[in-house]
Amino acid sequence: MLNKDENELFMRVGPGTAMGELMRRYWHAVGCSELVGAKPQRTKVLGEELLLYRAENGNVVLMDLRCAHRRVALDHGRVEGECIRCPYHGWLYDRSGQCIEQPAEPEGSSFKDKVRLSSYRVQEYSGIVFAYLGPEPAPLLPLFDVLRMTDGVKELMMQTVHTNWLGHAENTVDISHLAWLHGFTFPAYGARKLTYSWDRKPYGIDNVMDVEGSDDAHVSCTGFPTVNRFALPPIDKNGELVLSMIFRVPIDDESIKQYFVRFYPSDKHTFVTRTRDPKPGVYAPLANDWWGIDVPDQDRMAIEQQGVMPDRTQERLGASDGGIILLRQMLREGLSAVANGNDPPCVIRDAAHQIVDFPQKSSIMAKTQSGADYTLGAKAGAELSAR
Numbered sequence: 043m044l045n046k047d048e049n050e051l052f053m054r055v056g057p058g059t060a061m062g063e064l065m066r067r068y069w070h071a072v073g074c075s076e077l078v079g080a081k082p083q084r085t086k087v088l089g090e091e092l093l094l095y096r097a098e099n100g101n102v103v104l105m106d107l108r109c110a111h112r113r114v115a116l117d118h119g120r121v122e123g124e125c126i127r128c129p130y131h132g133w134l135y136d137r138s139g140q141c142i143e144q145p146a147e148p149e150g151s152s153f154k155d156k157v158r159l160s161s162y163r164v165q166e167y168s169g170i171v172f173a174y175l176g177p178e179p180a181p182l183l184p185l186f187d188v189l190r191m192t193d194g195v196k197e198l199m200m201q202t203v204h205t206n207w208l209g210h211a212e213n214t215v216d217i218s219h220l221a222w223l224h225g226f227t228f229p230a231y232g233a234r235k236l237t238y239s240w241d242r243k244p245y246g247i248d249n250v251m252d253v254e255g256s257d258d259a260h261v262s263c264t265g266f267p268t269v270n271r272f273a274l275p276p277i278d279k280n281g282e283l284v285l286s287m288i289f290r291v292p293i294d295d296e297s298i299k300q301y302f303v304r305f306y307p308s309d310k311h312t313f314v315t316r317t318r319d320p321k322p323g324v325y326a327p328l329a330n331d332w333w334g335i336d337v338p339d340q341d342r343m344a345i346e347q348q349g350v351m352p353d354r355t356q357e358r359l360g361a362s363d364g365g366i367i368l369l370r371q372m373l374r375e376g377l378s379a380v381a382n383g384n385d386p387p388c389v390i391r392d393a394a395h396q397i398v399d400f401p402q403k404s405s406i407m408a409k410t411q412s413g414a415d416y417t418l419g420a421k422a423g424a425e426l427s428a429r
């Protein structure tokens with residue numbers, strides 16, 4: 043369990059908090075490329091209200107949401123070239139956040155030179171807009187394996203979940219839930235006697251599950267601090283495993299945005315973006331499932347039902363919770379590294395390590411034919427060529 047102070051310390055990610063400072067040392071997904079256009083949109087990441095738009099030259103811009111003048115939200119403004127103009131008194135900001143026009147100020151005034159909004163580094167990769175909100179120099183964007191794959195069918199699904207980020211991160215290492223929460227969907231390990239171990243890696247943690255009666259371990263991976271990589275059963279009979287990863291990005295202390303990427307090799311080359319807006323406490327039903335909930339909502343149920351900001355002073359961790367203990371150790375290391383001016387775990391600065399291949403494997407999943415539609419999401423756009 044955590045004491046009250048550490049539980050709070052771990053969960054709060056706003057500007058100026060210790061965990062917020064740690065989380066700002068990593069690149070985070072902040073949007074789906076297909077959904078970011080010339081119409082400015084508001085978003086929120088790590089407790090900061092931000093503005094996101096695609097400039098006329100195609101570049102994506104991320105900056106403070108509110109005009110420095112009288113704090114109007116700039117998603118009601120308009121894009122001019124790479125700049126954004128405030129709709130109230132017409133102040134114009136360039137992509138760096140620098141104010142470059144103040145139409146109502148006297149001719150020749152230098153006031154605008156002193157006005158600057160924060161703007162952030164952005165990179166688009168595999169249909170996702172990633173941003174870095176921390177201090178310079180920025181680390182390298184990790185090029186995870188599923189993101190790099192293009193020779194097949196890829197799907198990106200975005201949804202908001204209204205609970206604190208830490209429960210989501212802990213869920214990635216909490217592999218003893220697989221046999222129970224997902225036991226009906228994946229009978230290869232449902233209610234079976236399993237053993238667990240966790241290996242610390244340069245990218246995070248390998249979560250290893252040995253299944254009774256199988257000589258091949260099941261391995262899923264955690265990309266520290268908020269990324270999950272795993273396999274799902276083939277959609278088509280005798281098809282390929284669905285290689286999956288989830289980015290769970292704190293919106294604020296009480297919600298996260300989830301970006302779920304699935305890929306399987308195929309002659310069809312497609313890329314589809316979907317969105318979903320699930321209501322807290324409402325889960326897609328599945329009559330035969332042990333818990334009556336369809337697989338895309340099972341983890342969301344378990345995380346939401348711990349509470350929006352869970353009280354970890356009351357939990358009772360056992361030997362099967364070694365992954366949670368390791369993850370928390372890494373968070374403590376990260377907090378202390380940042381406090382001492384050092385890089386926290388898993389930050390990449392050497393280009394030789396920018397490509398990250400996870401050793402995810404699951405022969406038991408390969409034997410499961412689910413035929414499931416894992417997403418339940420609404421399709422956001424036409425099928426695109428693979429990017």
Ligand code: FES
Pocket residue numbers: 109110111112113114128129130131132133
């Ligand atoms: S509030 Fe934006 S220009 Fe005045």
Ligand SMILES: [Fe+2]
Pocket residue numbers: 219220223224341
């Ligand atoms: Fe799960």
